Amino acid sequence: MENSFMIEVADLVKDYASYRALHNLTFNVRRGEIVGLLGRNGAGKSSTMRILSCFMPATSGRAKVAGFDVFSQADEVRRRIGYMPESNPLYQEMRVREYLKFRARLKGLSRAASRSRVDDVIEECSLKEVSRKLIGHCSKGYKQRVGLADALVHEPDLIILDEPTSGLDPNQIRAVRQLIKDLAKKHTVLISTHILPEVEMTCSRVLIMEQGRILADDTPENLQSHMNPDGLVRAEIAAPAEALDEWFSDWAEVKAHDIAVGDGDFFLCSLTPGNGADLRPEVFARCREHGWTLRELTRSRFSLEDIFMQVTRTDSREDEH
Amino acid sequence: MQAFLTLVRREIGGYFTSFTGYTVLAVVLLLIGLSFYSIVDKLNGSPTPIPVTEMYYQTVYFWLILLLSAPVITMRSFAQEKDSGTFETLMTAPVSDQQVVGSKFIGSMIFYGIIWLPLLACTLILRSFIDVGAAFDFGLLVSTGLGIMLIGCVYISMGVFASSLTRSQVTAAMVSFALGVSLFMASFLGTELAASDTLLNQVVKAVNLQQYMRGFATGVIDTRPIVFCLSATALFLFLTLRVVESRRWK
Numbered sequence: 001m002e003n004s005f006m007i008e009v010a011d012l013v014k015d016y017a018s019y020r021a022l023h024n025l026t027f028n029v030r031r032g033e034i035v036g037l038l039g040r041n042g043a044g045k046s047s048t049m050r051i052l053s054c055f056m057p058a059t060s061g062r063a064k065v066a067g068f069d070v071f072s073q074a075d076e077v078r079r080r081i082g083y084m085p086e087s088n089p090l091y092q093e094m095r096v097r098e099y100l101k102f103r104a105r106l107k108g109l110s111r112a113a114s115r116s117r118v119d120d121v122i123e124e125c126s127l128k129e130v131s132r133k134l135i136g137h138c139s140k141g142y143k144q145r146v147g148l149a150d151a152l153v154h155e156p157d158l159i160i161l162d163e164p165t166s167g168l169d170p171n172q173i174r175a176v177r178q179l180i181k182d183l184a185k186k187h188t189v190l191i192s193t194h195i196l197p198e199v200e201m202t203c204s205r206v207l208i209m210e211q212g213r214i215l216a217d218d219t220p221e222n223l224q225s226h227m228n229p230d231g232l233v234r235a236e237i238a239a240p241a242e243a244l245d246e247w248f249s250d251w252a253e254v255k256a257h258d259i260a261v262g263d264g265d266f267f268l269c270s271l272t273p274g275n276g277a278d279l280r281p282e283v284f285a286r287c288r289e290h291g292w293t294l295r296e297l298t299r300s301r302f303s304l305e306d307i308f309m310q311v312t313r314t315d316s317r318e319d320e321h
Numbered sequence: 322m323q324a325f326l327t328l329v330r331r332e333i334g335g336y337f338t339s340f341t342g343y344t345v346l347a348v349v350l351l352l353i354g355l356s357f358y359s360i361v362d363k364l365n366g367s368p369t370p371i372p373v374t375e376m377y378y379q380t381v382y383f384w385l386i387l388l389l390s391a392p393v394i395t396m397r398s399f400a401q402e403k404d405s406g407t408f409e410t411l412m413t414a415p416v417s418d419q420q421v422v423g424s425k426f427i428g429s430m431i432f433y434g435i436i437w438l439p440l441l442a443c444t445l446i447l448r449s450f451i452d453v454g455a456a457f458d459f460g461l462l463v464s465t466g467l468g469i470m471l472i473g474c475v476y477i478s479m480g481v482f483a484s485s486l487t488r489s490q491v492t493a494a495m496v497s498f499a500l501g502v503s504l505f506m507a508s509f510l511g512t513e514l515a516a517s518d519t520l521l522n523q524v525v526k527a528v529n530l531q532q533y534m535r536g537f538a539t540g541v542i543d544t545r546p547i548v549f550c551l552s553a554t555a556l557f558l559f560l561t562l563r564v565v566e567s568r569r570w571k
Binding site for chain 1: 323324330335339412414569
């Protein structure tokens, strides 16, 4: 039976000379998932990725990729992964197509297969206009895409990308993120980043890492709903203040409310629901009924940033005690 | 095998896309040209029974080329990969450590072979102007070439080893130059110590590269220098492999 886990990591420990980078790390990644490793610099993301890509072994513990052990079956694992290290190192003196062909041949593709795959990835990563340029002369965005194309060229089962968007301008970041999203249709992807919106935008699951441990493991949506069960609703309504006050007070589902004076006829209302219900449809319906102007209606949610802060803060407090 | 050949091709390609490669080629060409001039000068002076290959070996240029070119050829092999980070992409591709070390060595050896080609041209030019067949015995050319390649193996493997130790190409070249010069100087030491016969003296005498090379240049293919060169090369390649593997136990 085909193993349903692409990555299995159990009790992984990595010691560098004087400190422990990974503390008994355990997690699994299923086939087809896009998982984001989120953490500050030095949280152990790159160490985890280097172990999974067979660049260095763990001190203890077990890690498997596609059912193969990264230490004893490194060759099988390497064939199945496409890895782009953090700094995206490339041979600057080679031409884009030449480099991709070299990498394809290195990864065991036949001459004919490497030619057609290189054509494919050049198309996929929109590298056509620079395919004959020296890599050293390409812009950073193109270089990043060359790195991605290299990771893809042998059609690996698992793609590991270490901070794929670092150092790019906003347009390039958007292009690279879109590319990563497209990859998810065919591959399992593990990406690391310290940029929170990136995870929110691209990943189906988030692992928050701090000091070599996993602090949270869930979908971005679940993390948000766990952290913010109340679902505070904000609305800007142009209506008599008394009417609003009366309405909110009588409304059984509203646990607490606050009305502040906004500009013009508008009032800024914040409503805290009692049982996690979504109040927005009702607010809209009532405004329409009374002909009040509704200018804004949002349900505030914690961003991953807040969650990240909250999770990592709890941890450091535990450490102190 | 495919991965190995791909790596060797990229190694050789690397020399021809880098400034270093062309610099080495140009400098060696200059030195070979100078040696050619000095040989022609000697031949013009007085008749000599010495074969041209041995005359060439007697000029200082041979050792100068060997001592200077090997560190420069090999300094980039690992140091550059480590410095630019491509070492990581290389070592996470499905290739073994042995293949990587082997390809660096073979690639450097091929380039080392290429830089000596002008010498062959010089010999052929001399031959077409001098009408003495014995001075250009084919066997002599082969044995000299063999000597150049065998001693080259030692120096190139030493350079590859030095390069694997550091991420700075300059440091790599300096370490390899220091090792190379020390080995070369041992030949002088061996000649001086010839009188007494202690163990140390025997060891020093056994690494007499100059004597080995003189043998090859006069057409003597002895097993001792062959065994010495091949085992020294194997030793340095083994050490390089250990250094490359060391990332696993650091």
